[in-house]
Amino acid sequence: MEKEEVFVIDGMTCAACALTVENAVNKIDHVDSAVVNLTTEKMTVSYNPDLVSEAEIEKAVVDAGYGACVFDPTTAKSQSERQSEATHNMWHKFLWSALFAVPLLYLSMGSMMGLWVPQIVSLSVHPLAYALVQLALTLPVMYFGRRFYVNGFRALAKAHPNMDSLVALATSAAFLYSLYSTYHIALGHVHHAHMLYFESVAVILTLITLGKYFETLSKGRTSDAIQKLLTLSVKEATVIRDGIEQTVPIDQVLVGDLILVKPGEKIPVDGMVVSGHSAIDESMLTGESIPVEKNVDDKVFGASINGQGSLTIRAEKVGDETLLAQIVKLVEDAQQTKAPIAKIADRVAGVFVPFVIGVALITFIFWYFIMGHSFIFALQVAIAVLVIACPCALGLATPTAIMVGTGRGAENGILYKRGDTLENAHHVDTIVFDKTGTITQGKPQVVDIFAYQGDENSLLSQVASIEKYSEHPLSQAIVEKAAAAKVTLTEVEDFTSLTGLGLQANVNGQMILVGNRRLMESHHIDLSKSEEAVLSATQKGQTPIYVSANQQLLGVITLADLLKADSEETVAKLQEQGIEVVMLTGDNSKTAQAIANQAGIKTVISEVLPDQKSQAIKDLQSQGKMVAMVGDGINDAPALASSDIGIAVGTGTDIAIESADIILMKPEISDVLKALSISRLTIKVVKENLFWAFIYNILAIPIAMGVLYLFGGPLLNPMIAGLAMGFSSVSVVLNALRLKYIKID
Secondary structure: OOEEEEEEEEOOOOHHHHHHHHHHHHOOOOEEEEEEEOOOOEEEEEEOOOOOOHHHHHHHHHHOOOEEEEOOOOOOOOHHHHHHHHHHHHHHHHHHHHHHHHHHHHHHHHHHHOOOOOHHHOOOOOHHHHHHHHHHHHHHHHHHOHHHHHHHHHHHHOOOOOHHHHHHHHHHHHHHHHHHHHHHHHOOOHHHHHHOOHHHHHHHHHHHHHHHHHHHHHOOOOHHHHHHHHOOOOOEEEEEEOOEEEEEEHHHOOOOOEEEEOOOOEOOOEEEEEEEOEEEEOHHHHOOOOOEEEOOOOEEOOOOEEOOOOEEEEEEEOHHHOHHHHHHHHHHHHHHHOOOOOOHHHHHHHHHHHHHHHHHHHHHHHHHHHOOOOHHHHHHHHHHHHHHOOOHHHHHHHHHHHHHHHHHHHHOOEEEOOHHHHHHHOOOOEEEEEHHHHHEOOOOEEEEEEEOOOOHHHHHHHHHHHHOOOOOHHHHHHHHHHHHOOOOOOOEEEEEEEOOOEEEEEEOOEEEEEEOHHHHHHOOOOOHHHHHHHHHHHHOOOEEEEEEEOOEEEEEEEEEOOEOOOHHHHHHHHHHOOOEEEEEOOOOHHHHHHHHHHHOOOEEEOOOOHHHHHHHHHHHHHOOOOEEEEEOOHHHHHHHHHOOEEEEEOOOOHHHHHHOOEEEOOOOOOHHHHHHHHHHHHHHHHHHHHHHHHHHHHHHHHHHOOHHHHOOOOOOOHHHHHHHHHHHHHHHHHHHHHHHOOOOO
């Protein structure tokens, strides 16, 4: 019997760590699979509980150098709590490190730059005090950065070197060399005061800690989406049992129960209407802004909101079987199965670290055993190799570019929730747009007014005077149109809401009917003069509202959820870039196709529920496409989470925003173009940064090895190595800052 268990993993810092944990657990017999999600710091393991225990799995993780415990949702800290705690700790480590690193940097570099330095710690007056004070300032920074040494050397021992390994090796080499120089200063060899690299150790650790802080800060708080979805569920339901109404907790509702849903209440479970009529707001499930009329035998879904009518429904799906619960599970699964994206620097570090160690070892052997130089000489050359390969620039290459890129995005109202989103967004070749609230404005508006008796303003005045008594979105749209047109409304009498048909009221002595075609036909109104206008409107996805009085058709008002102003242009530009554009909606195929035609979208997937939306994304991915999903509703959450890049329109629901990777703070979907452009520019700068981070090292390593010395030239002074390192760091920072000024298309 298979069992799936979730474990919380402690101590991971990069993709290499996640890979190490996965490999360690996957090696256990009778474990089918172990998948580590670096973002959520969780591992999902499928195994045979009869042959493998939880303790064995935890031990394998511990033996790999990390911590593990079974995830218990009732007692464990939430992802957001762990995230907040980690960010807080990293920020304080940076502040404390900087507190010691800044004066250390001033002390070591001040005299060279002509700045005032107290004589008691002056290089020329008291070299030993100069060295000891630097040592005293360095030790606290190393203490605050001790995680780099613990994790780095542990990863190195497990043959999976990572960024922490590079930091640990380079700073350890510089520190040990500086200790050696301090020892010589104490012996009176004052020229060794020029061979101290304590400031390099402290500054590297401080800057890398800052980078780690921003990395921690940028991790997505994915669990919030689940919590917000769960808040939609109803806590209680009014159940009719033995003819008696009683309010019971939602977990006591059984399949087959009759449930009374009063006006304005949420539907508690999925079911079927057995009596009553109402309009249901299903926008949180389908994304459609116009309420759906429900009659006997129609299906209703939990968490949707009842309109003005009372309904009695028979429960068909309860608990984990409801559509809302399925949405929660889909989002949860999508988040758990998203593989962590290995950072470029981590991938390079896996090769670079053993290479540098090997070169340093070969260098020592060559000069000590082959060339016969002293142990100290050979050690100095070997350390120079390690110092020149110091990963300060490598550690800054990606974070600085991502920091500036995300900052540039924020200036334009575009928020990237994680750094790896920037790494992936520019690869997108297919963009799927939700319709309502994304391609369209998300609320109905009056499109045309056809008056067959009198003028348009007179017709609008009569209809709006009646519609102001209704809460229906179409009614509100007509009232808003009247207000915009500054039409005067009149008092009405005998107002009546005709369930499922429309409205009627007495206006200036005339009984006026306002509603759908069925209402007009039930009163035998001749609609022939409106047929052409109505046919044209319905072909464009518009909804017609008929108006009549005294058995005569007065006019027709058509309404629709209109395209956003920038939708057509955005779609055209995306297609020009070779990106396929798809529209995915829960709306009916006729309306969907009409909107797609207006926007210039060729591929339409319509009449889909949330779980089908998620499957549609997976179908596109199975064709080898890199898919981005753009949406704004709760119904989009599973698709946003399943897509390679989820993009939420900021004016949408919190749940859509939490499930997405990129958030557009403004309703304009043209920002999708900017989001992809920023990603493209950022990844270009990341690659440039990595080049600059290595070019100095690669060119200087042969010199550090003593190649020039063999031909009578100089040895590489570690100070020059430090300068090269510093120059490479400055280069990547300046290069990243260019992002602030590059034009975004």
